[in-house]
Amino acid sequence: MNKSYMNRLLKGTLTIFSLALLAFSQAPETVNYKCMIQLTNYEGEGAYVVVSILDGDGTYQETLYVQGDDAEWYRDIExxxxxxxxxxxxxxxxxxxxxxAGGQRKMTVLKIPADKIDAGYQLRFESAVEDQEYYAQDIQFPLTTENLKQKMEGAGFIRYIRMIPQAQ
Amino acid sequence: MTISIWRYSHLALALISGLFLVLASLTGIVLAFEPMQSAVKPYQPKNLAEVSLATTLKALEVEYDEVLTLEVDANGFLLANVVTFSGDSNQIYVHPVTGKQLGVPEVQHPIFKFATNLHRSLFLKSVGRFFVGVVSFLLCFIAITGLFLIVKRQGGWHKLFSKVQKDYLELRYHVVLGRWFLIPIIIIAASGAYLSAERFSLLPNARLTHDITVSTEDGDMGTKPYELDIFKQVFLNEVRSVSFPFSDFPEDHFEIALADKELLVHQYTGRIVSEQPYPFTFLANEFSLALHTGKGSIVWSLVLLLASMALLFFIYSGLVMWRRRVRNGKVARIQNHKDDCSHIILVGSETGTTYAFAECLEQALTHAGKTVFVSQLNDYTSYAKAEQLIVLTATYGDGEAPTNARHFAQLLKTNPPHHNIHYSIVGFGSLRYPNYCKFAAELDNMLQAHPKFEPVLPLYKVNNQSTEAFQDWSRKWAVATNTALVLPVFKQKKVSLTSVNLRVVSITDINLDDTFILRLRPSKTPKFCSGDLCGFTPKEDGMMRWYSLAKYQGDILLSIKKHQKGKCSPFLSSLKPGDMVQGNIKKNPHFHVPKKVSELVCIGNGTGIAPFLGMFDENQKNIPASLYWGGRNEESLALYAPYLSASQASGKLVHLRTGFSRVATTKTYVQHVLLQDAEPLAKKLESGAVFLICGSLTMQNEVLDVLEDISQRQLQQPLSEFEQRGQLKMDCY
Incomplete structure (x- = not known):
């Protein structure tokens, strides 16, 4: 067994350790935001709403909340x-x-990763109703601390959303 | 006419929706278990009617960092959406008083998820939902038409739950179960259809909107919700859900959904900012959902489960009935040509059962060398070589013609026969119905009044598809027309028989009527009862002969007439005391003396007296009993005299009336004696006395006519009323 091989083995092990360490240390810290989604007075079935974080290029990063538990209809949120x-x-x-359903409101808690706030990410609310329209950007805004305190008006089935940081 | 419209719609609707219904009932069976499974969870430790909303609000405030919503589900469990002190947002079941977590809602089991989707939309999303909705709607009509058909069949609403006419299994239980499950099925179908209509926005909007006047009042921001009077006055059993104020700002309200209304409540003053009653459509929707899913009620889920199973049975049995009807309707066999046949059998049947008798008769006639043509009454036409017309017909519902016999009267007018034809009519029916064989009687009148038709026999009525009665008629007909007619043996249901060794205790001499009494003692003591049957199989032909037995002091008592050419009775008459003989006992429960009975009237002729001898002997409570018996002369009676006088002496038989047919110039039969006692008999009938008839079928039919007459005249009621009450029991041969 030569020395260079030992070295490579040592390096490899170290790399794995450090990677593992990195992964643990990166367990994302989240901030609780209370979120109320108020729907418009449309007629028909309950609305499917998906809340996701997108990066600056509009690439989906992660899903924060899904309103609607019948996976049959998820395809409609295109x-x-x-x-x-x-x-x-x-x-x-x-x-x-x-x-x-239309006219109703929903309250939930969104766990937003702290490192994505004020870091150039976007928060997207898309909505769809069975056999009706789909709104890809019912509401979309930059994920900033300032925006997260605002009331945001929707363009589709969402009339508005309100968010406040949940008191810790 | 009307009946066929009901029936065709019932069948057509069922065929259209059949496949969907099979799927819906199968998945329905699975889904019925879901509410049962969740209802048994221990998440309701307190009676909700005793817990005020304020109590729960206070407990939750202590227990959790924040509460978003609180919901009281169908099972009375409290489901809260909370944020814990460690910052986790959870959906949990909570204790109404302590606020502690009791459990976590389970994710719907994949089986239920699969069944729900299949049940609701066949995995076809909106298209599937639309189909399912339409099928639910159709099912409503299937059930309603079915209900009408049953009512019609049973002879009216008030008789809906009276006994169902004897018939083949599928038909019988289609009716029996139909009576119980049609209402739940209508409820399931209607609620399902309603939910679908709601889904496709066919109903007025069920939404409720609040007009909020912006309130200027702020109140004291230190006030806790549980301190507000309004929450102390509301109890959890009235609450559907509570949505907590979004923020601390006074313009954010409590949204309280109660049983019949929704409130917006100021979070610091408790003032009702807005109050809106739920629209009717909203409540109807909630109610339909509860009825359709069985949520929150184990009992109703059970009803839904049984109804789903019944639905499957209805589909199966309905198909069987349809197939039978189609098969019977068109005669598939190669038939003789109508104009070549001397014997024409016409059938009127609603359910197809009468065809079995027609086939049997056809076989026998063909065997006897006759040319036979079988058809339904509605196909009546001219028959060039017809000599004998035999009509076998049932009666439908309230004395109407069966569907395939409706046009006969009209056809008879338009196709009068060119030569004279002999006819005979057999009516099939059930004594339970007031218009017993009414249609057959109408036909009989019609043909009697017709110049070209001559009766061979008077109208013969067959009760409850009795094969014995049909055999009896066929013998009479064979004699009247001088035909060598032997009916093939009817398929008999297998019955369990008890085989017993019997020792001859005594045997009387044969009297003038060739009749003797045989007393037998069973080696074991099998359970039997007067009115049961005792059978013997002579070695010569291996055919069992049955005799109505009396249980007399533990022994079997038989009254037997010796037929010179017979195979069984001569053998029995040759027995000596002490001989052993092998016999069988068959239960005959429809001819037992009921346990609770106020009075007995026994009517019989000839050897038909046998079971009565035992019934009197067993009459320990001295229930008033009378006997009407017809025989040839005093000497015929002498055979039974020792038994009868013993019963009379001990008060077990109080009234004995006899009629003799060979004494005076006028023949007196038992029915004539009954007519003489019309008044007391009517009283007995009215007071609930049980009438037992045993003897020859001819006598039975004469006696029934007399009793019908007495009942109609004296009580203004059809005899069927009493038959339905179980007051008429018959065992004739």
């Missing part, structure tokens, strides 16, 4: 399906809620 859910099938446990 952008999200094509770019994220339909491709990667991420685990949605704990972030799925039942749909609410």
């Amino acid at each position: 952008q999200w399906w094509k770019n994220l859910y339909g491709v990667r099938r991420p685990e949605l446990d704990g972030i799925v809620g039942e749909t609410v």
